[in-house]
Amino acid sequence: MNKEECFIESIQKHRGMLYKLSAIYATTEENRKDLVQEIIFQLWKSFDSFKGNSALSTWIYRVAMNVGIYHSKKEKQHLKIQPLKVDFLNISQVERDDFEEQWSIVQKHINELSLPEKGLLFLYLENKSHQEIADIIGISKSNVGTRLSRIKLKLKKNIKNN
Amino acid sequence: MELEQLKSHWLLLNKASNEKQPIEVSEIKQLTKGKFNQGFSKMFFIEFVGILTSLYFVLLILYRFSSFDTLLLKTIALITLLALIIIPILRASTLKRLFQNSNFVLPHFDSVKAFMLNEIRFQKIQKVCVPLGFALIIFLLVLNVKIYNEYDVTKSIYFWGTSLILSLTFAFVYWNFIVKYYNKNIKQALTLIEDLN
Numbered sequence: 001m002n003k004e005e006c007f008i009e010s011i012q013k014h015r016g017m018l019y020k021l022s023a024i025y026a027t028t029e030e031n032r033k034d035l036v037q038e039i040i041f042q043l044w045k046s047f048d049s050f051k052g053n054s055a056l057s058t059w060i061y062r063v064a065m066n067v068g069i070y071h072s073k074k075e076k077q078h079l080k081i082q083p084l085k086v087d088f089l090n091i092s093q094v095e096r097d098d099f100e101e102q103w104s105i106v107q108k109h110i111n112e113l114s115l116p117e118k119g120l121l122f123l124y125l126e127n128k129s130h131q132e133i134a135d136i137i138g139i140s141k142s143n144v145g146t147r148l149s150r151i152k153l154k155l156k157k158n159i160k161n162n
Numbered sequence: 163m164e165l166e167q168l169k170s171h172w173l174l175l176n177k178a179s180n181e182k183q184p185i186e187v188s189e190i191k192q193l194t195k196g197k198f199n200q201g202f203s204k205m206f207f208i209e210f211v212g213i214l215t216s217l218y219f220v221l222l223i224l225y226r227f228s229s230f231d232t233l234l235l236k237t238i239a240l241i242t243l244l245a246l247i248i249i250p251i252l253r254a255s256t257l258k259r260l261f262q263n264s265n266f267v268l269p270h271f272d273s274v275k276a277f278m279l280n281e282i283r284f285q286k287i288q289k290v291c292v293p294l295g296f297a298l299i300i301f302l303l304v305l306n307v308k309i310y311n312e313y314d315v316t317k318s319i320y321f322w323g324t325s326l327i328l329s330l331t332f333a334f335v336y337w338n339f340i341v342k343y344y345n346k347n348i349k350q351a352l353t354l355i356e357d358l359n
Contacts, residue, residue, distance in 0.1 A: 008190050015185045044194045046267050066266045066273040119270050125172040138269020
């Protein structure tokens with residue numbers, strides 16, 4: 001398998017994550033598409049710098065999240081998580097209603113989190129292990145646990161108070 | 163509502179989006195060949211318009227410099243020229259630094275930290291550019307009246323009166339709202355960096 005084929009396969013494998021990440025860092029559907037394209041473009045540009053010291057998936061998450069920050073700043077969106085309209089995901093109406101209802105409750109509180117906290121929460125929702133999160137974020141495994149517990153407590157407390 | 167519940171729905175979305183949102187191979191191939199239109203973001207567009215406007219005024223002032231016949235007008239013209247050159251260069255360089263792409267492969271927190279440091283630098287420049295921009299508007303008004311109407315407005319008491327009122331109003335708005343806004347942004351970025359450390 002050549003470099004390009006390997007890259008295409010990795011992107012196809014992670015496309016779900018790319019769309020969800022774009023829903024967090026971009027507002028309009030057009031912006032989301034642009035962001036996904038920008039992430040793929042930057043991933044390809046940096047593909048040679050991937051030395052295999054970490055899993056390819058870890059590296060893809062890292063680059064994608066970093067591009068997300070810059071993109072939202074470029075669009076002057078003040079680095080806030082935007083309402084997550086899942087229409088573009090074409091899921092069933094029941095799943096959509098259920099998810100959107102819950103998302104709307106936590107969304108307000110997620111917006112109150114700092115940028116690093118949002119990144120951590122995204123990885124937590126993506127079901128990443130503490131070790132994987134540590135590799136993507138660049139902190140120790142124990143620090144991940146501490147920070148995640150703090151975020152969960154903060155969110156729960158905020159949701160309860162409302 | 164528990165976070166675990168949200169997480170299970172989030173993962174459902176992953177499955178659904180993987181199945182129903184294919185990224186065409188041809189699209190990826192185009193991107194790997196560099197066919198990506200990064201476009202002009204709103205921010206860069208504003209800067210671009212600003213640079214073009216500055217360039218226009220620089221050329222106009224240089225072309226009509228001989229029409230500024232008093233020492234005051236000459237001084238104003240020179241300060242304006244300097245500001246018209248320095249401000250766009252400063253803003254463009256900090257903006258370029260803010261969006262330089264080398265940070266994408268860094269661990270996420272390191273990338274956020276680098277971004278925040280550049281953001282602080284950018285906000286500080288913005289804070290200085292606002293009063294400079296106001297002064298520029300007044301100076302350009304003086305120079306334009308002289309260029310187009312052959313009239314030295316600095317000799318008019320109404321001009322000084324109006325300028326004084328405008329300057330006082332601007333100073334009030336600047337210190338009470340604009341400075342606070344930029345300081346708040348800088349403080350937020352500093353808190354974030356502290357949190358990351």
